[in-house]
Amino acid sequence: MSAFNRLFGKLQLLVRREGFRRDLEEELAFHREQKQEELRGRGVPPEAVRSAAAREVGNPTLQVERSHEVVAFRWETFLRDVRFAFRQLRRAPGFAVAAILMLALGMAASLAFFSFVDAALVRPLPYTQPNQLMDVSESGTLFRRSNISYFDFVDWRRMNHVFSSLEAYAGTGFLLKTPHGSEPVAAAKVSAGFFRVLGIKPYLGRDFSANEDQPNAAKTVMLTYGAWQQRFGGRTNMVGEQVALDGELYTVIGVLPATFEFAPRSSAELWVPLTGTSGCEKRRSCHNLYAVGRLKDGVTVPTALAEMKSIAADLERQYPASNRGQGALVRPLAELIVGDIRPILLMLLAGAGLLLLIACVNVASLLLVRCESRRREIAVRGALGASSARLARQFITEGAVLVLASTVIGVFVAGFAIRLVLKLVPKAILTGMPFLHNVGIHGHTFWFAIAIAVFAGTLFSITPILRLPLKHLRDGLIEGSQGAGSTLWRRLGSNLVVLELAIAVVLLSGAGLLGRSLYRLLHVDLAFQPDHLALMYMALPPVSYAKSEQQVAALRNVMAQLATVPGVQSVSAADLPAMNGNGNTTWMRFVGKPYDGKHQEANQRSISVDYFRTLQTRLLKGRLFTEDDDASKPQVAIINSALARKYFPNEDPIGKQVGDTNLTPSSLKQIVGVVDDIHEAALGDETWPAIYYPFKQSPGTFTGLVIRTSQDEDSVLPALAAAIRKVDPDIGVTGETTMTRVINDSQSAYIHRASAWLVGSFAALALVLGVFGLYGVIAYSVSRRTREIGVRMALGAQRGAVYGLILREAGRLAVFGIVVGLVGSVAAAALIRSLLFNTTAWDPATLLSVALVLGIFSMLAAYLPARRAATIEPARALHAD
């Protein structure tokens, strides 16, 4: 008999399943009749024949069932279990909906954040063998990761033995000539092998050849796919054409693939070779590059770091003036790109995971309650012949159905949530995180969903099975069984509630700390008035504005034009306006002060006369710049109070001279004023010493304009941009925004706000679920103890005492949960310490308020069942059941 025939037989029976059942039933009926006849023949009294036959033949349903199992496919039984499970859930719709929604919510949150973690941390960078790629930079005292100078880069490349290739990159920008005037375009310059070290093949054309980054090479440019599509209409004959950048012609040699991304320079649309010809690149002391290196096979990160450090030390000995204190830093490229966001994403994933855990615990305790009310059903089914394994399988199926429904909803909601989050994140931040483009429910996330489902399914099948020791089935039938057995549930249920409350405390205090930290961040003293400030940058074409006088004149004209725009109160300029970030620093030396050769670093800014007045920053000492501080006068400088405190602790800095590290006469400037510490850096970054020069003595082609308006600053932006172009249509205008937006959308503020909100909503949900869980346990306990309470009251217990009884029970659980949670909170806070701004992990006020909030909610949750208990009529309670 082949397996095929057997399968065929089963299939045949499958199509005529009804007939099979009818045949079997008729056969059994016949059997029973024969039996009855036999018994009658043996002289059994007629009235007893029927039951005796029935006893001997046994349970007909069970026999049909057993025979059926012989011929049935395994999945048929499974399907019947599933149908039964659905019926069970339909019979308790409240339970089913609550359980499925809770679980789906927890799953959706976990899945959504897992997909972000996956995109940012698990999936490697989209390059060839990304683990070999290193971020290589110099390292100074103020900046752990600082730019490399071009000469250092050339030496590093020549002297190292750890990288199979080392390539440099730097951000830059061009004015692209278009039919409608000049448009500023973000760009990057890279050494010739840059795309090869990443393993990026051009979509069209070729990438830079080895000699194209030499100083006298013909000018070439590569386009990103996006720039090619949007700026050049995606023309396939683009390769070989010339484009005018900053007034010079560049030949397009290739187009990068659409999938290309390089997070450190994600906004760059044009990529040109790094030729080492800019002013900065001709000085060893001017740092403007970063590098990407590919480790040789078998070389580890520490080895590479040690080698680069020793090379840096060699260079320091050789060039003490420019290289003192300039070490080296080598770390995985992935760390540079996702290092900042990793702890936040992990924290959010942990928060979502805790929420999921609470949801699971809650569903598990709901299942326990249901089990309790199904004890008798189970006992009856057991008595009717269902084996333990059969009953267990039924529970597993019910758990599976529950989890399956939740998973489907959860995956769906997670997909929606991911799209929503991506939509809510400001574009500026998304651009900096190109790896988020492929966030979604696929790959690892899909498996993660399955893992969660299996975990939850196991939990939900095991809980009732543990709860119902199936061998004691009979107990359920024998007694009314109300009081019995519920101790176990009470203990298990209570423990689960304590866990839930503890998790809620952890999430609440996390949210509290993040909220506090956000508040402190947004209330940092900026030392200027951020509202009603419009911001934009103007880019002068470097060819037609090559001379300092031209640049000064251009700014004067632009500012005069801007002042005529309605709603403008005052106009000022700075090469890098406030809040842009620390950087663009200088190394200083003071005349008449001892100098040990160590770097004295400060932010340097070139500003127009009215800059501080426009920002409304206080002058603490001396004077502001005047229109007279021009190129014909002695050079002057204003310092911030941080610089004064650091280098002139007990003296008056006014009148002192500051210069470069060699005190070159042409670099000497006289300090004429001290201003308040304007927040140059992003919120949350520290304030560094800063030194300001008058624009007229230190002009440039790329200048930020800071304009105070009397009306809504956003509404004036278009008029302002138009005014600049009116001066010269070839001047590029870019980065139109407002100071408020810069502050609110800054990465630190945004991430703080987003994580505070997200953890806050997790915490709110956790609070609701935890309190709901507590309510469930107490209400259940009251319903179980009705008779006990009735007895107590009959014996003279006052209503107040009953209240006390129930509230004490709830209070014990709540206090236990809160205490465990507070301990967990302190531990969790230590983990998120790096994310907190000016907030200690051990913040008594936060912890105390969390404990208070949870305590109040717990008492509210316990009050309803307590009232029910107190209004029990003793007489009815005693008659109950």
Place this chain on the structure above:
Amino acid sequence: MIYTLTIMASKPDLLPGTLDLLILKTLTRAPLHGYGIALAIKRSSDDFLTVEEGSLYPALQRLLLQGWVKAEWKMTETKRRARFYTLTPAGRKQLGVELSRFEQMIAAITRVIENA
């Protein structure tokens, strides 16, 4: 009836395959319905063996599925409709296999008992 050996399908460790063997053997004489099979086994074992209905019908389904027996509805002598099982040629062959396996087992058990 002092000793009753109950053959249950759910306890295969008790003489495995014996029920199939007994059913097949019983059917070599004539086609029988389920009740008849149970009765015949009981009688020929001098009331020593009782086949439980809970085991008999699943076993019959299994044999049907294997193609070792055929079933058809016929009238009994008392003019009642009953399902009669007939041994098929494949069933006869299978009976041989089961018999020799059974004999081997009995022989093995006997050796163990005698030598122990």
